Amino acid sequence: MPQNILLVWIGKIGDFVVSTSFIRALRKRYPDANITVVLSDFVAELAHTVPELDRIIVFPKKKIAKNLFPFLGTYFGKKWDLCIDLNPSRSTSAGWLTRLSGAKRRVSSFNENCEKFYTEMIKVGVNQEHMLEIYKQFAEYFDAGDEFDYKLSITFTDADMAAAGKIFEQLDIKQDEKFAIVHPGNFSKPRSCWAADKFAALTAYLTEHSDFKPVFISGPGESEKVRDVISQSGVSCALAPNMPLPVLAAFLSKASMFIGNSTGTLHIAEAVGVPTLSFNRAYSYDVWRPITPKSVAIKGPEKEVGSIPLEEGVEGLKKLFELNGYNFK
Incomplete structure (x- = not known):
């Protein structure tokens, strides 16, 4: 059972919100795991509204030259049991981040010519299914299908x-x-x-x-x-x-x-x-x-x-x- 899980998300705001259904199922299935997400800087503030996440690492997509080394110092400071690339379409950046995580298991949806990045690829979304159906298949792959539901959820604070x-x-x-x-x-x-x-x-x-x-x-x-x-x-x-x-x-x-x-x-x-x-x-x-x-x-x-x-x-x-x-x- 994985203890340290890394989720890689180099996508858009709405896409990340839709992924909260999967993140919630993963947390229910692995309640004691430490779940970290690495994601683009323009989405990072929204990640704080997802209580199932223990840690957020910001990938400096906008100012990568200036912030690359501090990012790498943070990124390589942890050993991961499992790394999941949540990007629904092919992303070379996400692929390399997954590969460089050094996780024993590196999992993504199936993308041609991306075998070098991952140890496992799930064939989902073959018939242009709704993204929530794809995330349900992801949840089932990680034995979290029973915990999955189709509801999106984010929270906000009293200060917000x-x-x-x-x-x-x-x-x-x-x-x-x-x-x-x-x-x-x-x-x-x-x-x-x-x-x-x-x-x-x-x-x-x-x-x-x-x-x-x-x-x-x-x-x-x-x-x-x-x-x-x-x-x-x-x-x-x-x-x-x-x-x-x-x-x-x-x-x-x-x-x-x-x-x-x-x-x-x-x-x-x-x-x-x-x-x-x-x-x-x-x-x-x-x-x-x-x-x-x-x-x-x-x-x-x-x-x-x-x-x-x-x-x-x-x-x-x-x-x-x-x-x-x-x-x-």
Whole structure:
């Protein structure tokens, strides 16, 4: 039975949140093991919201030249029984980190021409399955299938909620006021974005037909484009400031719903129990969409999400209201 387990994750924010289902199962199966994760610097602050982890090692992907030697000193200071590469697609960086861990067992999903990195490779995701199904197969491989469930989970501290509370005050969101988060972002990937004018129209529809207050959020460097969406909606809407990821999790947890594209923020909302309406390219829908029973995911063509008709977004919103017992005016 492994005593020191290393998880390697050099991926995106949302992908890491989805992996919490596997991490939780692993912890239940090996309650006395020391579980460490090595992950990218831009995801590291979110790892602190996963209580099943004992230790976090930050891989300095952004400033590797400056921080490589301190990282290596930390990384090689431990002997690992088991190292698991959690990246769902081929990552040379993750492969080398797994190889250099020196673990007796080095395990990954099957990737061609990667045998030099691993001692074992699991053949999963052959038929473009949902990522949670793939992580379930991972759990079964490590004898943790009975402990696996499909729920994503992250936690936040009282300090995170206090920081979120200050933002609520800043935005004049009163305690127990019903509000909907609208996140039209991910503008750096235009093929993955529903059209801005459709987000604006859906926001106007939401305001006209419900008592929910729309509150917009944006990713780094996206605030001006989000303000354009607000302007197009013709509705007086608040735009929340950017905030640390644990504070964002606390902020989202108070929302009645989340409306947005397939982003890391979508999965954070899912993990804190918020019903979601999401717009997805075909692959994202098949592999990454939220599958909670009170959420709605709309599948667009692989070419671009922007072509999803506004009418389909409106019907998705109505379905979200129906699933959660909300009332339209």
